[in-house]
Amino acid sequence: MSYKRSSLMQERIEQNRKAILQSAKQLIAQGGFKEAQVQAIAELAGVSSGLVYRYFDNKSQILIxxxxxxxxxxxxxxxxxxxxxxxxxxxxxxxxxxxxxxxxxxxxxxxxxxxxxxxxxxxxxxxxxxxxxxxxxxxxxxxxxxxxxxxxxxxxxxxxxxxxxxxxxxxxxxxxxxxxxxxxxxxxxxxxxxxxxxxxxxxxxxxxxxxxxxx
Structure with a gap:
């Protein structure tokens, strides 16, 4: 059970990370780096800004x-x-x-x-x-x-x-x-x-x- 829970948690982490990066890419494609603010990325990805910072230290890391x-x-x-x-x-x-x-x-x-x-x-x-x-x-x-x-x-x-x-x-x-x-x-x-x-x-x-x- 512990292994299954751990596996599901890892899958959710990967899904959240992928959603954040995809949202950032979409915003950049629409209006450049200025549009890819952390708050906007979080809203488009359907997560909180705090969760974004759990995966990335700052906006630059997302862009990289x-x-x-x-x-x-x-x-x-x-x-x-x-x-x-x-x-x-x-x-x-x-x-x-x-x-x-x-x-x-x-x-x-x-x-x-x-x-x-x-x-x-x-x-x-x-x-x-x-x-x-x-x-x-x-x-x-x-x-x-x-x-x-x-x-x-x-x-x-x-x-x-x-x-x-x-x-x-x-x-x-x-x-x-x-x-x-x-x-x-x-x-x-x-x-x-x-x-x-x-x-x-x-x-x-x-x-x-x-x-x-x-x-």
């Missing part, structure tokens, strides 16, 4: 957990693409385009998680998140270089630059002040342009003679 979960989900997608049976050029293009398009599909949430001003503690978590993205892109670039398809001087620097292109290219489209309402075709076009740029920066272009023989 939301950021961590979101970025791990995106990184898992990138890693899945890197393992697909595709030419490495297609892997890189698909990884970049997918990341950018997913950001555009959730503009307020993406802006807040990647770009909105935050305190130092959350900013450090954001820095670690970008490193995870870099590691996923690094793997694809390394494969391309090994196969003689990609060319660059330094793998780590190239991966960092590519993550910079992926994350900072969306600053203007995601800016809530400008209220850009991209339709799906515009999102597709924009994400393709960013992916085209990233791929062209590392791909070895084949040159041809007049008689169509490769050099």
């Amino acid at each position: 957990e939301v950021l961590s979960q979101a970025i791990h989900f995106e990184v898992d997608i990138l890693h899945a693409i890197s393992l697909q049976e595709l030419p490495v050029e297609q892997k890189l293009h698909k990884a970049v385009a997918t990341f950018v398009k997913r950001a555009l599909n959730s503009p307020q949430l993406s802006y807040s998680l990647m770009l909105e001003p935050v305190d130092a503690e959350v900013e450090y978590e954001r820095f670690k998140s970008k490193k995870l993205i870099k590691d996923a892109i690094y793997r694809i670039l390394e494969e391309g270089h090994t196969k003689g398809v990609f060319e660059f001087e330094d793998l780590n620097t190239t991966a960092l630059c590519m993550v910079g292109a992926m994350t900072f290219s969306v600053i203007e489209p995601l800016d809530p002040v400008q209220k850009n309402n991209f339709n799906q075709s515009h999102k597709d076009y924009f994400s393709k342009q960013v992916a085209d740029f990233c791929l062209s920066s590392v791909r070895i272009e084949k040159k041809f003679l007049g008689d169509d023989r490769e050099v």
Whole structure:
């Protein structure tokens, strides 16, 4: 009986924690970090503010957990693409385009998680998140270089630059002040342009003679 009670208690703890994080994410997606106040999070989750503080010391810890979960989900997608049976050029293009398009599909949430001003503690978590993205892109670039398809001087620097292109290219489209309402075709076009740029920066272009023989 004691074990069953303990198991039920643990399940309730996990459910409450999940509800708090989901509510925080929902509020951020609606209006940014300023909307994700502890009281608002508690009300949306259907718990008391006191209960929120039983799981998290402060608001920053909640935001860090939301950021961590979101970025791990995106990184898992990138890693899945890197393992697909595709030419490495297609892997890189698909990884970049997918990341950018997913950001555009959730503009307020993406802006807040990647770009909105935050305190130092959350900013450090954001820095670690970008490193995870870099590691996923690094793997694809390394494969391309090994196969003689990609060319660059330094793998780590190239991966960092590519993550910079992926994350900072969306600053203007995601800016809530400008209220850009991209339709799906515009999102597709924009994400393709960013992916085209990233791929062209590392791909070895084949040159041809007049008689169509490769050099």
